[in-house]
Amino acid sequence: MRMVDIIHAKRSGKELTEEQIQYFVDGVVSGKIPDYQTSALLMAIFFKGMTTEEQSTLTMKMMESGDHLDLSSIHGVKVDKHSTGGVGDKTSIPLATVVAALGIPVPMISGRGLGHTGGTLDKLEAIPGYQVEISEQDFIKQVKKDHLAIIGATGNIAPADKKIYALRDVTDTVDSIPLIAGSIMSKKIASGTDALVIDVKTGAGAFMKTLEDSKALARALVDIGKGVGMQFMALITDMNQSLGNAIGNSLEIEESIDLLKGNGPADLEKLIVTIGGYMAVMGDKAKTTAEGQKMCEEVIHNGQALDSFEAMVRDQGGDPNVVNDPNGVLPQAKYQIQLPAKTSGVIAKIVADEVGVASMLLGGGRQKADNQLDYSVGIVLNKKIGDKVESGEPLLTIYSNREEVDDIKKLLYDNIEVADTAKVPELIYTTIE
Known part of the structure; x- marks a missing residue:
């Protein structure tokens, strides 16, 4: 089997076989396939797309390219959230702390910025000392202690995605449904979470510009999630204008802290409370989303969510003074x-x-x-x-x-x-x- 033949097949609009996809993923991980051939296949996928079966196969092969976290020692329903990316979208950071403050374990594996969008890890690294790469043992230990950790995928979690992710950003192949679905779900399945909410952005600032494309991506994600037995749902939310007011890493951390002090932008708080309500139900802390939303509002305005954020920052090596003096700590x-x-x-x-x-x-x-x-x-x-x-x-x-x-x-x-x-x-x- 040759990589050039796989590129030719997809460029010609053919459906790739499981063996061809396995060869590609193995070659990316081992380094035997050079970046220029990987980039060529990504571009072919961008233009020719993938069938539902191809998407599922690519996701599972990327997931199987590394380790699968065993989070069974963490009590409770492990609930995670992921966004497909947008401008000013710092939702994951305050949302995770809100849900953790409800006593729900949130083992969150996040990514870096792609194209014009910011990445959760980039924002957190604006906090001096914050470590996004910690061992599996420390990750589990922290989730047990704080109900929360936000890290990047380790070298052994979906390593194929880690290489492909970087190339997508610089080859203008970011906004491809099969590549987005494969990237998100390979990491989330490998992370061992029980339940997942996906925030699919739509509009000018999103990778999916139309509501129709956003629904197609949401369905692809839901199909993959259900296929592996995960509790799963997706929301489609607006990205025709930035979320909140701040765009930029330090600025978005500061805005997240403002929100956790009860002073955040109304649109950002509404989205966090809405998604948090679903996560509270998934995590068996609320019977209805309305009840879950009320619980989320309470922990924002009574300071418990802010305490959760401070504990996470401290335990991942960051400067906890960022909570009380963001201007003095952040660049x-x-x-x-x-x-x-x-x-x-x-x-x-x-x-x-x-x-x-x-x-x-x-x-x-x-x-x-x-x-x-x-x-x-x-x-x-x-x-x-x-x-x-x-x-x-x-x-x-x-x-x-x-x-x-x-x-x-x-x-x-x-x-x-x-x-x-x-x-x-x-x-x-x-x-x-």
């Missing part, structure tokens, strides 16, 4: 530059992916796989879709370590529309169970 940008509105009216459009690109160009995201991130930079929105604005009033603030940001200003002006009226997008479109 800070040298310049804060406001972007004034050119006209008065109502914010009608904020193209989320382009705002994400602006943050990336400031240094907050990766243009190449080996790029070093500047955790301090980013953007904080002062206005969201539907908000009134006066001429000269700041639309947003640019956090930068370079004083001259005319290129960023132009990109942002080109992608923010002020009009007489606006239609505010829904936050949550539907659920698929």
Whole structure:
């Protein structure tokens, strides 16, 4: 068997066999298949797609390429959440701490940023000392102690995905349903969790731009989850504008802390409480989602979720002072530059992916796989879709370590529309169970 023949088969629109997919995954893990051939197959999959059977086979082979965590020693229903990625989407961090505060174990294995979207691990690494790579034994020990740990996949958890993930980011093959499904589910199945909620983003700032594509991805994920006997559901939520106000690693950690103090953006808290309600039911702590949502609101506003976050940060080597003094602990940008509105009216459009690109160009995201991130930079929105604005009033603030940001200003002006009226997008479109 030759890799070039597998590439040719998929490029020609043929369905890959189990043996061909196994050969590909084995070659990625061993390093026998060079990056340029892996990238060629990823591009062929991007254009030609995969059947349901191919998607399931790719997922399982990627999962089987490494170890399977045994979390049976952790008491209770292990519940996890994953997002398909969006601009300003820091949901996983405060949500995990909220659910853990309910006494539900949350063993969360997360990823880094892809393209214009931020990654949970990148945000957490903005906290000095925070370790996203810990041993399996320490991972289990911490979940037992804190009901929570958020880490990256170890070298032995879905190692094929770890290599493919990095190449997808720099070959523009991120927004492919079979590749997204395989990446998410191979890690989540291998992580040994019992129940999983997937937040499938849709719109300009998401990898799935249309509701139809988002539903197709959600169904693919649900089918794979049910196929392995996992409690599973998916929500489809909006990403036509960024979630919350902050975009950028340190800025998003600070906003997460604000939320856990009861002062977060309304859209972010609504999404966290909604998803948390489902996770509370899955974790056998609530009988209905409404009851679960009420429990989530309580732990946010009584400080228990903040305590849960502080414990996780401390036990993973991070500086717990970030809770009380985020500005003193987190990296800070040298310049804060406001972007004034050119006209008065109502914010009608904020193209989320382009705002994400602006943050990336400031240094907050990766243009190449080996790029070093500047955790301090980013953007904080002062206005969201539907908000009134006066001429000269700041639309947003640019956090930068370079004083001259005319290129960023132009990109942002080109992608923010002020009009007489606006239609505010829904936050949550539907659920698929």
